[in-house]
Amino acid sequence: MQARPTAVRIDWIDPADLFRAGPAHESNAFWLDAGPDAAEGWSWMGVGAAASRAPRDLALAGRSAELGGGDDGVPGGFAGGWVGWIGYDGGTGAVGAPAQMDADAPDEAGIDARSLIAFDHMRREAWIIAPEADLADARREVDRWRQQAGDQPPFRDLDATDIRVSSARHTPAVYAALIARCREAIRAGDAYQLCLTTRFEVARDEPIDPVEAYLRLRRALPAHHGGWVRVGEHALLSSSPERFLRVAQGVVRTHPIKGTRPRSHDPVPDAAAAAALVASEKERAENVMIVDLMRNDLQRVCEPGSVAAERLLEVESYSAVHQLVSTVAGRLRPGCTVGDLLDATFPAGSMTGAPKRSAMTILHDLESAPRGVYAGCFGWIGSDGALDLAMTIRSIVVHPRGAYVGAGGGITWLSEAEDELAEVAVKARGPLAALGAALPAGWAGLRGADASAAVESALPPVR
Numbered sequence: 001m002q003a004r005p006t007a008v009r010i011d012w013i014d015p016a017d018l019f020r021a022g023p024a025h026e027s028n029a030f031w032l033d034a035g036p037d038a039a040e041g042w043s044w045m046g047v048g049a050a051a052s053r054a055p056r057d058l059a060l061a062g063r064s065a066e067l068g069g070g071d072d073g074v075p076g077g078f079a080g081g082w083v084g085w086i087g088y089d090g091g092t093g094a095v096g097a098p099a100q101m102d103a104d105a106p107d108e109a110g111i112d113a114r115s116l117i118a119f120d121h122m123r124r125e126a127w128i129i130a131p132e133a134d135l136a137d138a139r140r141e142v143d144r145w146r147q148q149a150g151d152q153p154p155f156r157d158l159d160a161t162d163i164r165v166s167s168a169r170h171t172p173a174v175y176a177a178l179i180a181r182c183r184e185a186i187r188a189g190d191a192y193q194l195c196l197t198t199r200f201e202v203a204r205d206e207p208i209d210p211v212e213a214y215l216r217l218r219r220a221l222p223a224h225h226g227g228w229v230r231v232g233e234h235a236l237l238s239s240s241p242e243r244f245l246r247v248a249q250g251v252v253r254t255h256p257i258k259g260t261r262p263r264s265h266d267p268v269p270d271a272a273a274a275a276a277l278v279a280s281e282k283e284r285a286e287n288v289m290i291v292d293l294m295r296n297d298l299q300r301v302c303e304p305g306s307v308a309a310e311r312l313l314e315v316e317s318y319s320a321v322h323q324l325v326s327t328v329a330g331r332l333r334p335g336c337t338v339g340d341l342l343d344a345t346f347p348a349g350s351m352t353g354a355p356k357r358s359a360m361t362i363l364h365d366l367e368s369a370p371r372g373v374y375a376g377c378f379g380w381i382g383s384d385g386a387l388d389l390a391m392t393i394r395s396i397v398v399h400p401r402g403a404y405v406g407a408g409g410g411i412t413w414l415s416e417a418e419d420e421l422a423e424v425a426v427k428a429r430g431p432l433a434a435l436g437a438a439l440p441a442g443w444a445g446l447r448g449a450d451a452s453a454a455v456e457s458a459l460p461p462v463r
Contacts, residue, residue, distance in 0.1 A: 003131035005079040008139070010117075012124045013146060015043045016215065018117065019228075020152045022145030023047055024211045026230075028111050030083045032380060033218060033226035035239075038121040041224055042076040044380065046083075046116035050231050053108055054082050054381055056339030060332055061385035062250045075127045076118040077248060081383040084110020084229055085236050085392060088375035091347040097360035102372035104399040109231040113380070117142060155215055158436045164206070166405075166437040169199040169369060172421050173442075178366050179420055182411040185362050193289045194353040194363060196420075197371060197408030200428050202437045204402040210235040213396060213403075217434035221319055225390035227378055236373055237434070238395035241318050242325075244348050244377045245341065245389045250332050252298060252341065253310070256290045256350040257391075258410050259283035259324025262426045263317070274315050274322045282414035287313055287324050290410075293349035293356060294328045300344040302330030320430055338381055348391060351375040353410065373397045374406025396431050405431040 015033065023029035026047045034041035087107035093099035101107060115130030115138040130138040170178065175198055182194045202208070214228045214237040221239040229236045243255040261277045264270040277283055291309055298307045307330035316325045332341075353359030374397065379389035397404050407428035409420050425443050438444060 003133060005074055005129050006132050006135055007074045007118075007127045007129045008135065010126050010128055010142065012126050013149065015045060015119050017149040017152070018142075018145050019045055020211065021148040022141070027232055029230050030111055030113065031228045032083065033228065034119070034121050034224055035222040035226055036218055037222075038224070040122045042078075043119040043121065044076065044078055044083075044116050046111075046113050048083075048111040048113045051082055051084070051110045051112040052106070054084065054086060054110060054338060054342075056337065056342065058338045058381065058383075059385050060247050060250075060252075060336050060338060060341060060387070061382075062332075062334065074118075074129050075120060075125070077386050078116070078118065078380050078382050078388070079129060079384050080113050080116060080131075082110045082381045083113045083379070084108070084231065085373050085378035086342070086346065086376045087373045088347050088351065088371040091342075091376065092360045092364070094343065094346075095357060095360075097357050098364045100364070100370045102370035104401065104404065105234045105373055105397050106231075107372075109229075109234060111229070111231060156212065157216070164202065164437050166200045166202050166432055166440050168440045168443055169201070171442050175424065176417045176421060179411055179415060179417045181366055182362075183413060183415065186411070186413045191359050191362055192354045192412070193286055194359050194411045195351050195375075195408055196363065196411050197351075197367060197375060197406055198424065199369070199371075199374070199404050199406050200432055200437075200440070200443075201404045202402050202432070202435050204400070208398055208403050208435065210237055210396075210398045213237055213398070213434045217396065217431060220434060221394055221430045223318060223394065225379070227390065229378060233400050235398040236378055236392065236395060237398065238378060238390070238392055239430075240378075240390040240393055240395065241316065241323055242350065242391040242393060243388070244379075244391045245345065245387060247332070247341070247385070247387045251329055252302065252332055253327060253329040254294050254298065254345065254348070255325055255327050256287070256294055256348070257323045257325050258287040258290050258350055260409065260423050260426070261322045262422075263320055263322065274317065277322050277324055278313065278315060282412055283324055284313055285414070286410045286412050287326055289354050289412075290349045291326045291328055293354045294345070297345045297349065297356075298328060298330040301332060301336050301340050303333055306331040321426060338387065346377065347375060348377065350410075351391065351393075371406060372404070374404070375408075394427065394431060396435060403435055405435075
């Protein structure tokens with residue numbers, strides 16, 4: 001058992017400055033990031049030894065735990081433990097659906113975080129959290145990073161000469177054809193909703209710096225659950241707007257997102273887009289379907305009668321998109337473990353569709369390729385049984401051959417292929433831009449007439 005942690009307050013420093021001076025240079029390091037200029041929430045960063053698998057046998061934090069964490073009650077609720085990612089493909093195989101494993105990055109990877117720095121953005125307070133025996137070493141390391149923070153070279157942004165073009169797993173025409181096949185499966189009664197995805201890749205013809213790419217990503221697409229996790233020669237960079245699972249005080253919460261509209265710089269059409277999102281019959285139905293699925297999943301590990309939707313169909317707005325978000329919560333059964341919770345809920349219904357196993361089987365046949373780390377989850381699992389995991393969306397995976405970005409959207413009977421194609425382009429554009437890459441031909445600038453042309457060149461739509 002890990003020694004009880006000690007928390008020592010230190011002077012505030014911008015997490016980005018400390019990250020660039022310290023963890024960014026380590027082979028096994030993490031930064032779980034509340035976003036640039038965050039006025040609330042927590043960030044954590046640190047280094048540690050590689051730890052491949054999440055602690056599935058660990059009992060989750062019970063109801064007697066202090067607010068915000070497990071039994072330790074340290075500032076921010078994370079007292080040390082596992083930090084990493086869990087990929088989509090291993091999750092599908094674990095629940096009996098067909099799976100094809102990805103060769104580009106490990107399906108699961110993590111870091112044993114014995115000591116870390118926690119940042120409280122609301123109070124602008126920072127803390128070193130470590131076992132008593134490690135505290136002196138942790139303080140010396142943080143002091144060294146602080147001294148180096150002022151010596152970092154200026155952040156280099158990209159210019160037009162840096163831009164390279166990505167490649168796509170599917171052309172818009174092929175993706176439109178897959179949408180038609182999703183609707184065929186829905187018409188046949190094999191699914192109610194299917195989250196169809198694709199992948200965009202950037203080859204390592206030039207060096208890919210995961211640190212600079214993440215700094216660009218967080219600036220362009222700030223989100224409350226950003227993250228940078230490097231384990232050896234692989235790195236996950238994410239600006240995720242979707243919290244998957246949070247466990248504290250014996251309660252588990254999930255926050256599924258279904259429904260997206262692009263933002264506008266003009267406030268009038270921007271407000272109209274948000275209103276249209278709330279009013280959309282298709283988007284509302286899609287969100288409610290996933291809420292029902294997550295309620296069903298949580299009932300497998302929660303006390304009878306305790307699972308409920310705490311909020312439904314609320315708009316959250318980010319720099320690039322408006323999203324329709326709901327929250328489902330339940331009180332965990334005594335003795336529930338991390339493995340029990342993941343077995344019941346992972347992969348998340350917002351990335352599969354409903355019914356879940358049927359949806360995963362259909363999507364395996366349609367997509368015909370692994371999703372990898374994309375559509376999985378990442379974050380921390382504390383040694384005290386608290387956890388906070390986000391969905392691996394709006395993300396970049398850097399690997400020895402290059403990098404990839406996954407993107408997709410939920411398909412229902414009411415889906416219009418033109419809208420779905422444009423949504424994929426919107427979701428992929430930001431992460432690719434952080435890599436210095438543009439969308440490939442056909443996907444670039446895909447809107448309206450461009451999407452319609454792609455649909456017309458695909459298979460006939462379902463009638």
